[in-house]
Amino acid sequence: xxxxxxxxxxxxxxxxxxxxxxxxxxxxxxxxxxxxxxxxxxxxxxxxxxxxxxxxxxxxxxxxxxxxxxxxxxxxxxxxxxxxxxxxxxxxxxxxxxxxxxxxxxxxxxxxxxxxxxxxxxxxxxxxxxxxxxxxxxxxxxxxxxxxxxxxxxxxxxxxxxxxxxxxxxxxxxxxxxxxxxxxxxxxxxxxxxxxxxxxxxxxxxxxxxxxxxxxx
Amino acid sequence: xxxxxxxxxxxxxxxxxxxxxxxxxxxxxxxxxxxxxxxxxxxxxxxxxxxxxxxxxxxxxxxxxxxxxxxxxxxxxxxxxxxxxxxxxxxxxxxxxxxxxxxxxxxxxxxxxxxxxxxxxxxxxxxxxxxxxxxxxxxxxxxxxxxxxxxxxxxxxxxxxxxxxxxxxxxxxxxxxxxxxxxxxxxxxxxxxxxxxxxxxxxxxxxxxxxxxxxxxxxxxxxxxxxxxxxxxxxxxxxxxxxxxxxxxxxxxxxxxxxxxxxxxxxxxxxxxxxxxxxxxxxxx
Numbered sequence: 407x408x409x410x411x412x413x414x415x416x417x418x419x420x421x422x423x424x425x426x427x428x429x430x431x432x433x434x435x436x437x438x439x440x441x442x443x444x445x446x447x448x449x450x451x452x453x454x455x456x457x458x459x460x461x462x463x464x465x466x467x468x469x470x471x472x473x474x475x476x477x478x479x480x481x482x483x484x485x486x487x488x489x490x491x492x493x494x495x496x497x498x499x500x501x502x503x504x505x506x507x508x509x510x511x512x513x514x515x516x517x518x519x520x521x522x523x524x525x526x527x528x529x530x531x532x533x534x535x536x537x538x539x540x541x542x543x544x545x546x547x548x549x550x551x552x553x554x555x556x557x558x559x560x561x562x563x564x565x566x567x568x569x570x571x572x573x574x575x576x577x578x579x580x581x582x583x584x585x586x587x588x589x590x591x592x593x594x595x596x597x598x599x600x601x602x603x604x605x606x607x608x609x610x611x612x613x614x615x616x617x618x619x620x621x622x623x
Numbered sequence: 624x625x626x627x628x629x630x631x632x633x634x635x636x637x638x639x640x641x642x643x644x645x646x647x648x649x650x651x652x653x654x655x656x657x658x659x660x661x662x663x664x665x666x667x668x669x670x671x672x673x674x675x676x677x678x679x680x681x682x683x684x685x686x687x688x689x690x691x692x693x694x695x696x697x698x699x700x701x702x703x704x705x706x707x708x709x710x711x712x713x714x715x716x717x718x719x720x721x722x723x724x725x726x727x728x729x730x731x732x733x734x735x736x737x738x739x740x741x742x743x744x745x746x747x748x749x750x751x752x753x754x755x756x757x758x759x760x761x762x763x764x765x766x767x768x769x770x771x772x773x774x775x776x777x778x779x780x781x782x783x784x785x786x787x788x789x790x791x792x793x794x795x796x797x798x799x800x801x802x803x804x805x806x807x808x809x810x811x812x813x814x815x816x817x818x819x820x821x822x823x824x825x826x827x828x829x830x831x832x833x834x835x836x837x838x839x840x841x842x843x844x845x846x847x848x849x850x851x852x853x854x855x856x857x858x859x860x861x862x863x864x865x866x867x868x869x870x871x872x873x874x875x876x877x878x879x880x881x882x883x884x885x886x887x888x889x890x891x892x893x894x895x896x897x898x899x900x901x902x903x904x905x906x907x908x
Binding site: 559 | 830
């Protein structure tokens, strides 16, 4: 499903990721850990083709970084749900409209959109906030909207970039619980975090990065 | 598919109502440029009427010698009528010439002199379309060689000179029109870029959620269509009303094309969509 073949990507002469080899299976839950600047976000950006490696090849859901054309990137992204630390919600749209956005992009009919958004709202316990605007919600609630938007299109992979970074520990655990539930339903989840406390005692694969290199797995 | 189109159309309308400042700037740009273009168009089309007026004066007159009789005159008239460069030939006999003299000078030439000295003449009207001064000059040279032709009066060269100057004016007008169109494209393109950079977050979110470039572009195109229609229509009203006022104030008869509104809006749409597409191409790789 996800394959990194000897990937090197340089931001500048001093930062980037170097010689990363990695395979992640279809239904895996996997943590990318490491301090700030270790290359976790870069690795995720390479996965949704926001960055392209300087060396090596990334294969995601049958799309290869060396072969994919710019005009086809959106096709790969339709199968990937991305959760951002800063939520990236549309401020002038309601919670419902934000969650429905990927479905409109995928050309889903209005009735089906209503059903799928309701399911996502239920899963993320946001049903009563559907008509609210992002600025009316707390950080944790906004992050759950972001998760609902990522899962509503039923993606094959969820990429979560520090989804608990701006949240208190209780809310962080709640977010992680939702992601675990999504994974139980068969979706691959790759979550970048520097919050070691959050992931201790979790039975999932942990990939540790430091200064752009994989240090342990 | 219908839902997707409806969503994109609604998005276009929403962003049109939300981004008031950039839309106002874009409409103002179109309004200014199309007021200038509309005025140029009216000036250009009326210059054409002026040329047609001069072309209607495309005639020459053949004065025959006294020895030419009516039969010879009719024969030459028939010959000339068969020439494709000539639209009609009017034979003016001696009696008609005397009548014209009386109408123009108020004197009866026959009473004055006791005889009619005026020659038979042929008034030749030329075809306005496919007019070729060189060919007409060749025809006149050939006619002058007829032994019963006394003289030929033709002012074609002067008319041609005037027409040449008018055409030069039209050329400068066209250069100006192209200049205004180019400026419009640049200004609209820059306004769209500004509008897109204001909404870079929105575009980024759409891209991360799998939107194709065309999906992102359509709402901007809808906005551009609305801006073009509004800007060009206000420009049309302004130009139309201004020329009506000018006509009535200076007692002129400047003609305003019945379809001025259609070509102004049409051209505005073409320029607006082209400029928007150009701006978006540079931003959406």
